Amino acid sequence: xxxxxxxxxxxxxxxxxxxxxxxxxxxxxxxxxxxxxxxxxxxxxxxxxxxxxxxxxxxxxxxxxxxxxxxxxxxxxxxxxxxxxxxxxxxxxxxxxxxxxxxxxxxxxxxxxxxxxxxxxxxxxxxxxxxxxxxxxxxxxxxxxxxxxxxxxxxxxxxxxxxxxxxxxxxxxxxxxxxxxxxxxxxxxxxxxxxxxxxxxxxxxxxxxxxxxxxxxxxxxxxxxxxxxxxxxxxxxxxxxxxxxxxxxxxxxxxxxxxxxxxxxxxxxxxxxxxxxxxxxxxxxxxxxxxxxxxxxxxxxxxxxxxxxxxxxxxxxxxxxxxxxxxxxxxxxxxxxxxxxxxxxxxxxxxxxxxxxxxxxxxxxxxxxxxxxxxxxxxxxxxxxxxxxxxxxxxxxxxxxxxxxxxxxxxxxxxxxxxxxxxxxxxxxxxxxxxxxxxxxxxxxxxxxxxxxxxxxxxxxxxxxx
Ligand SMILES: *Cc1c(COP(=O)(O)O)cnc(C)c1O
Numbered sequence: 001x002x003x004x005x006x007x008x009x010x011x012x013x014x015x016x017x018x019x020x021x022x023x024x025x026x027x028x029x030x031x032x033x034x035x036x037x038x039x040x041x042x043x044x045x046x047x048x049x050x051x052x053x054x055x056x057x058x059x060x061x062x063x064x065x066x067x068x069x070x071x072x073x074x075x076x077x078x079x080x081x082x083x084x085x086x087x088x089x090x091x092x093x094x095x096x097x098x099x100x101x102x103x104x105x106x107x108x109x110x111x112x113x114x115x116x117x118x119x120x121x122x123x124x125x126x127x128x129x130x131x132x133x134x135x136x137x138x139x140x141x142x143x144x145x146x147x148x149x150x151x152x153x154x155x156x157x158x159x160x161x162x163x164x165x166x167x168x169x170x171x172x173x174x175x176x177x178x179x180x181x182x183x184x185x186x187x188x189x190x191x192x193x194x195x196x197x198x199x200x201x202x203x204x205x206x207x208x209x210x211x212x213x214x215x216x217x218x219x220x221x222x223x224x225x226x227x228x229x230x231x232x233x234x235x236x237x238x239x240x241x242x243x244x245x246x247x248x249x250x251x252x253x254x255x256x257x258x259x260x261x262x263x264x265x266x267x268x269x270x271x272x273x274x275x276x277x278x279x280x281x282x283x284x285x286x287x288x289x290x291x292x293x294x295x296x297x298x299x300x301x302x303x304x305x306x307x308x309x310x311x312x313x314x315x316x317x318x319x320x321x322x323x324x325x326x327x328x329x330x331x332x333x334x335x336x337x338x339x340x341x342x343x344x345x346x347x348x349x350x351x352x353x354x355x356x357x358x359x360x361x362x363x364x365x366x367x368x369x370x371x372x373x374x375x376x377x378x379x380x381x382x383x384x385x386x387x388x389x390x391x392x393x394x395x396x397x398x399x400x401x402x403x404x405x406x407x408x409x410x411x412x413x414x415x416x417x418x419x420x421x422x423x424x425x426x427x428x429x430x431x432x433x434x435x436x437x438x439x440x441x442x443x444x445x446x447x448x449x450x451x452x453x454x455x456x457x458x459x460x461x462x463x464x465x466x
Contacts, residue, residue, distance in 0.1 A: 059372030060445050063437040066243040066302070073301045080297040088290040095296035096249070098303060102217070103224045103232070105251040107258030110291040111265055114213040114235025117248035118146035120289060121231040122181065124250075124260040125207045127152050129400035131180035134206075136166035136192075137383045137420045139185040142235075143211050144382055147183060148391045151400055155179070156383040158417040161427070162334040164348050165192035167419070171200050181207045186215035186225050188430070189241070189343030193336050194220050194228045201229075209233060213248075214345035216241050217310045221338045226251050231261075236295075241309065241345055241433055242302045244295045265289040313344040313436040316443050320347065320436075323447045327454055329355025344436055348378065350427040356457040361426060363464050364453060371449035374435065378428040383415045 080091055092110055100108035111117045127133060129151035135143050138159040147154040155174050160167040166184055182201055184192045194210065201208045208229030212218070216234060218225045226232020231254070236247030250261050259272035268286025270278045278284050321332040329352040335342065351361050359367075361377060368375050391397055392406045404410075431446070453460065 057445065057448075060438055060442040062374065062442070063434045065432075065434040066238065067305060073298075076301060077294060077297045080294050083293075086293050089293055091293040091300070092291050092296040095291075095299045095303075098300065099234075099249050100251060102303065102306075103226055103234075103251050105227055105232075106253045107255055108249055108251045109258055109261045109265055110296065111248040111250065111289040112291065113237060113246050114211075114233055114240075114248040115142040115146050116265075116289045117213075117233040117235070117250045118142070118183070118209060118211060119149050120261050120264050121209045121233055121250045121252075121257075122146065122150045122152070122183075123264055124257050125181065125209065125230055127181045127207065127209075129396070130178065132176060132178045134171060134174055134179060134182045135211075136185050136187070137381060137415075137417045138164055138166075138379060138423060139187055139211065139382065140213070140379070141382060141385075141387075142213070143183060143185055145387065148388070151396060152180065153178075153401070153405075153411075154388070156415040156417050156420075159420040159423055161350065161419050161423050162331075163190060163192070163336060164188055164333055164423070164428070165190065165336075166197075168193045168196040168200070171197065172204075175200075175204055175206075179204065179206060181209060182229075183209050183211055184229075185211040185213075186218055188333065188346035188348050189214045189216075189218050189433075190333055190335065190348075191215065191218050191220045191225050191339050191342070194225060195338060198228055214240070215343050216306060217341060218343045219339070219341035220336075222340045227253070230254060231257060236299055236302075239432070241313075241343055242299065242306050244291075244299045244302065247291055247295050247299060260284075309437060310341070310343055313433060314342055316436045316438065316440070317342065317344045317347055319440065320443045320446060323443070324349060324450065327447070327450055329353070329454070330450060343433075345433050346378075347431040347433075347436055349429055350423070351429045352427065356454060357461055359453075359457045359461045361429065363460060365429065366464075367453045367460050368449055371452070373446050373449050374432070376430045376432070377424075378430045379424055381417070381421055381424045383417050383420070384412070 096108040096110055111120055127150055131152040132155045133147045133152045134157055135147060135154050136159060137156045144154040157170050157174050158167050164187055182197055184194060184197050186192050198208060210226050210229040210232040212226035212232045213235035215225045226234065231250050231252040234249045236242055236244040238245055252258050256273050259274045262271040263269060263274045263284045264286040267288050268282065268284035270280055270283045274284060324330045324332050330349055332349040351364055353359055353361060356364060365375050365377060389408050392408055397406060
């Protein structure tokens with residue numbers, strides 16, 4: 001019944017538009033012109049749209065990332081390049097000291113990237129073959145890959161769709177005798193319920209490594225994320241809020257752990273307190289994950305911007321959230337009660353197509369992009385991707401686990417995350433951090449663009465169906 005109704009209205013619509021000669025404008029690519037300033041001939045959308053707030057308004061020029069100021073940023077970096085000392089030395093040490101101070105921990109070891117910061121921290125805590133590590137599915141691919149790389153098995157706990165973070169109430173049911181660690185992620189830079197997670201970890205004697213790779217300066221109860229667990233890991237990759245191209249860091253108050261991580265990241269050569277424990281020299285198992293001097297130099301110049309930029313992002317995000325909340329079908333992230341600061345690597349919200357006349361998320365994203373607002377549907381369902389089966393089929397996994405433990409169908413069943421499936425496959429939409437560095441009127445532009453799509457949802461939907 002619904003079907004035939006839909007067909008009828010659609011036929012009527014097509015007929016109407018053929019009569020006015022606008023039929024050919026109804027393809028996907030015409031969405032931008034449908035919503036643009038020039039009114040497409042024959043479709044009286046503009047008229048239906050009172051106060052078309054975008055007409056005459058320039059599309060915002062979003063901040064280009066990374067920010068690079070030749071005058072202030074190049075001299076210190078060029079100095080390092082000209083020194084000829086490019087391998088780890090005093091500039092890396094300077095950055096580590098600055099990062100530990102910024103986050104508020106006793107120690108910091110930098111690494112080649114955030115992925116390897118997590119591998120190094122997990123190795124430092126002796127998480128490995130046979131262990132299970134609890135992680136959220138709503139994260140970047142690096143999180144589960146870091147777990148697999150240590151030989152441990154990722155165990156997924158479903159997402160709280162309101163916050164986009166791991167659902168703390170579902171963690172305990174996933175704990176088994178093999179569980180060794182929780183690797184919570186502060187995704188988007190929005191803190192997860194790390195206080196709740198630490199309670200569970202203490203109760204079950206688990207170690208915690210925080211994936212704070214998107215959460216530089218985020219806080220819970222005025223304490224920086226990355227400082228709650230045994231270790232916190234950060235990324236300084238090009239797109240991140242403090243970019244070096246590639247780079248990562250582990251922070252901790254556990255000085256032995258920092259020394260173990262340092263040793264591991266430097267070919268296993270015993271460092272600091274590890275000398276007394278294992279003997280000096282080539283006494284430990286390790287690899288090489290060292291940052292370079294010029295990366296650290298870039299990091300030091302970028303670090304100068306982080307505080308002020310973080311404040312701007314948070315102000316814009318709060319404003320944008322308050323405005324978007326009033327649009328039916330747009331549900332921005334929620335913050336947990338104790339969150340005191342958010343880094344906003346991403347601005348996430350849920351899109352409910354029911355409130356947009358059934359306009360699909362893909363169509364919404366296309367229309368919003370056409371309005372000049374870059375946006376994305378975000379992460380895929382990591383718990384269902386083939387890389388896990390591929391790891392299970394590896395020689396190492398077959399030696400570390402029993403065939404029963406590697407039963408992939410059972411694993412899939414145990415790791416189902418239905419809330420996360422909805423988020424990834426249907427509802428999530430993001431803006432990236434550079435968008436939040438715009439002006440107040442840029443935020444208003446985003447709101448106007450979404451309001452416009454909301455008002456014209458039916459027409460956009462039909463135009464994309466034909
Ligand atoms: C970027 C990122 C990482 C990994 O960082 P790289 O530096 O790219 O290796 C890990 N986890 C999350 C959530 C990230 O966003």
